[in-house]
Amino acid sequence: MKQLLRIAAAVLLLAASPAWAALRLPALFADHMVLQAGAPAAVWGWADPGAEVTVTFSGQEPVHAAAGSDGRWKAALPALDAGARGTLAVESKGTKKEIADVLAGQVWLCSGQSNMEYNVDAPASRYAPREKEVDGNVALAHKEAAPLEGAIRYFQVTRFGADAPQDDVKGSWIVVTPENVGECSAVAWNFALRVHDALRQPVGLILSTWGGTPVQSWLPREALDATSVAADIWKHHAELIAQFPAAKKKYDADLAAWKAANPTPELQAENKRKMPRMPYYATCSLAPVRLYNGMIHGLAPYTLSGFLWYQGEADGKNPTQYAEQIRALVNAWRKDWEAELPFFYVELAGCGNPPQKPAEGGTAYIREAQAGVLQLPKTGVAIAVDLGLPKNIHPPFKKEVGNRLAGLALEKVYGQRVGGVDSPQFEGFAVEGNSVRLKFTHAEGLRAKDGGPLKGFALRGAHGDWVWGDARIDGQDIVVSSPSVSAPAAVRYGWASYPTLSVENAAGLPLRPFRTDPETPDAPAPVPIGTPVK
Secondary structure: OHHHHHHHHHHHHHHHOOHHHOOEOOOOOOOOOEEEOOOOEEEEEEOOOOOEEEEEEOOOOOEEEEOOOOOEEEEEEOOOOOOOEEEEEEEEOOEEEEEEEEEEEEEEEEEEOHHHHOEOOOOHHHHOOOHHHHHHHHHHHHHHHHHHOOOEEEEEEOOOOOOOOOOOOOEEEEEOOOOOHHHOEHHHHHHHHHHHHHHOOOEEEEEEEOOOOOHHHHOOHHHHHOOOOHHHHHHHHHHHHHHHHHHHHHHHHHHHHHHHHOOOHHHHHHOHHHOOOOOOOOOOOOOOOHHHHHHOHHHOOOOOOEEEEEOOHHHOOOHHHHHHHHHHHHHHHHHHHOOOOOEEEEOOOOOOOOOOOOOOOOOHHHHHHHHHHHHOOOEEEEOOHHHOEOOEOOOOOHHHHHHHHHHHHHHHOOOOOOOOOOOOEEEEEEEEOOEEEEEEEOOOOOEEHHHOOOOOEEEEEOOOOOEEOEEEEEOOEEEEEEOOEOOEEEEEEOOOOOOOOOEEOOOOOEOOOEEOOOOOOOOOOOOOOOOOOO
């Protein structure tokens, strides 16, 4: 009887053992993976508590680790030469896992919302009216992938939100070929292609994206809560959850009416933009911290070269909250990776109607808030304000965006003298009588775009309305004045959602929109994420 009790107890103990009680590796460690070259590469997983784990890569000296009381272990492979190829083997207590077709190269985490997510073969209709240019880039991508022989690969993180940080993600590695290149993020693909061509090294991309999502979704809880805007964000989150039952009832009725008005698949596709949207709910992709928990936390500490970020459209009405949150995101992700990794972001493209009056504002404020990233070390911006289209939040020029991001990486991370990777940027100003002299960085060869007149400059005095300014280039400065402003106090340039841009440097990069009066509290009041816009 005692023997039976002992056996029963042992069975119960085994049943209660946690999931990590056998050798297990994160989803990132799978066939066709890319390990970071030139630095010790982190390898980790789970095993029996206290168990020894041995890691080897293609005949190199093995490295050893021991699982802690929670079953987690971590090892670091010696720095691998770029292009090294082989099998990664992990063994513990007689169990061996082998990962085939592993490459060493440059690894970048690419994250954000739909403009980072949109793939090479995204339907041209999304990018109207520039279908021919899009189709040309698609055909070019398929041609460019042919000679790579598997040197560019990406890990697609499965969409998943969670209430608590997850130790792993779901997804798989995909080797880019001419047949499947169309499924890869267009921005990430073009970034990887230029980096590969310049360095002649394999490139691995980790794609963790979700269209339409705000920055708050990608922040860890502790980082968000440390910001001054956290209380408002959580308050609005609770209010919207409380409103969900009534909002869902209205949504169901509106959806039924929409379906009745569009009974065929053709009509539904034609009128998809008018389809009612599901209201905000507790576990939706807009909710704070959930995407970080499910799609970022489990990626650390995979060894990377850096981060690429394309997001901000979903926060366009919340610039006063965005600047602090995006800085918090950079710092939090770097903390997870225990390294001050480079962070390059894409400034929002122009979108909307051409400005009808000076200093309209609009998404100019979110571009200014995005620049909060540049207050941190090892950061950079790939400008895209000149690549937008009216009333189209998804511009087609992803090749140019990817190339600009790659230029930043090649010059600032890999030490190549690429040149022309930074746009002219406002640095300071001085009032000179009835004019204002503006000074810039990265202004070598400052010139009028297409040789035309300088436009897009707005001027005003200490009080009164904004007026269009007359501008001229003076060396690397610009001087602005107006006959209707005798005592100018402030200048703005490109200050609109779809701004008029007229200045560029010798590299052909446009002058970034700016204002000399950022202390002026005229940015729009925050609109809670998820609030229906009337």
